Amino acid sequence: MSDKLKKFFQKKKADVKFKRAGPGHRLNEDTAPKNVAKTGETSRSNRVEPTDEAKQAAAAALARFESKKSTTGPINTSLAAIKSRARKEMEAERRKEKQNEDTFTHLEELKTSTDVSGTLATIGVFFQCPIIGLEVLSQEEWHVKIEEFIKEQMKDDPILQSILLIQNCNHNRSKVEECIKLLVTYAENIIRNREEVKYRKIRLTNKTFMExxxxxKGAIEFLESIGFIKQKLMHEDQMENFLVFPEDCLNNLAMxxxxVDDLQSAERIQLVLDRNVQVLLPSQASKKVSLPPEFFSMSAVELKIEQQKRTENIESEMVLKTKKMRIKEQNKHNSRYKYCLIRVKFPDCLYLQVISLSIYFSAL
Structure with a gap:
């Protein structure tokens, strides 16, 4: 990757890290809190003396607490606290039920042919982007945000903008690689054959170019950034649109x-999985839950890879192998899921829930 791209990503990472540090302060500002005495006086003046009924209720509650503590011990107190938290959680869930209706409706619209039955363990899979910001968004929302970010931040540098658009805003990697290979061919043909006029013209209706x-996204902008301009030229007795590399641009072949080197070495803006760590009560963990489609739905590219694996397995079974070779193949990791949901039960009956990638257990 070029120094310019490296500096760009390093600057954005530093900006995000700076935002995580919290609000800024001036070096000459007074660090001691002002109006402390006034705040204390205000709080004391606003304090209301409890009524006799409130005092009696508090005394009765304290007496019950002391009697339970002396008879049942710390274990039952812990269980009582868990039950109390469970009741509060159930009340909070009822209050948020209406708010969650819109979210689940949105999930139903996005749902693929895979049917999800029961309560969802999590509403979806979300990501963070260390380079762009601190938001937690879905993958689709990040795709839109990344494209807007590239267009806004790199509007004064069309070369880097087009390279980043190609690498980050097209999600079929095989087609991106084919496009990059063709763009490199166009440029290298001009560099190696600068006197040949035919290499400096690209017909926009050419089948390979159109496919x-x-x-x-970003491919046309890349060609224009290195010098190509759109022109109408005669082709087979009719005028057609071409991209033409002007003769006066031949002096900039080093650029x-x-x-081209930057295009081949550029890296994508990476998303980081948001673990969505949750602490669940026993009542929540005991419910039968389902996983959202994002956990196991396969894209067209992944289906193609899966079909290729099956074909390879059939071909592999037709080959004579030693026992060692068979054992090695049986031990290959074969994951059907993109992500997994992990729950860990603690001695106090609470559960820790987290979303994880397809990694070995020792890596957790």
């Missing part, structure tokens, strides 16, 4: 070569 370049 591999036009659908990719074209460095831009």
């Amino acid at each position: 591999k370049v036009l659908p990719i 074209v070569q460095s831009t």
Whole structure:
């Protein structure tokens, strides 16, 4: 990756890290809190003397607490606290039921052919982006935000903007790789054959160009950033649209070569899985739950890979193998899920719930 791209990503990471540090302070500001005495006086003046009924209720509650403490011991007190928290959780769930209706309706609209029955263990899979900001969003929302971020931040540098758009705003990686390969071919043909006029013209209605370049976001912008301009030229007795590399741009072939190198070495903006750590009460953990479609739905690319694996397995079974080779194949990790939901039960009957990637247990 070029130094310019590295500096760009390092600057954005530093900005996000700075935001995590909290609000700023001036070096010459008074660190001692002002109006402390006034605040205390106000709070004392606003304090209301409890009524006789409240005093009696408090005394009775204290007496019950002391009697339970002396008879049942700390274990039952812990259980009582858990029951109290459970009741509060149930009341909070009832209050939030209406708020969650919109969320579940949205999930139903996004649901694929895979049916989800029962209560969802989590409303979805969400991510963070260390380079852009601190928000926790779904993958689809991040795709939109990343594209807006690139267009806004790199509007003064069309070369880097087009490279980042190609790498980050097209989600079929095989098509992106084909497009990059073709763009590199266009540029290298000009560099190696600068006197050949045919290499400096690209017909926009060319079948290969329409299939591999036009659908990719940022591809046309990349060609324009290295010098190509749109022109109408005669082709087979009719005028057609072309991208033409002007002759006066042949003096900038060193820039074209460095831009091609940046395109090939550029990295994608990575998303980090939000673990969504939750502490569950026994009543919540005992409910039968289902996982949202994001946990196990497969994209077209993944289906293609799965089909390829099955074909390889069939071909592999037709080959004679030693016992060692068979054992090695049987021990291969084969995950059907993108993510997994982990629950750990603690001695006080609370559960810790977290979303994890497909990684080994020792890595947790």
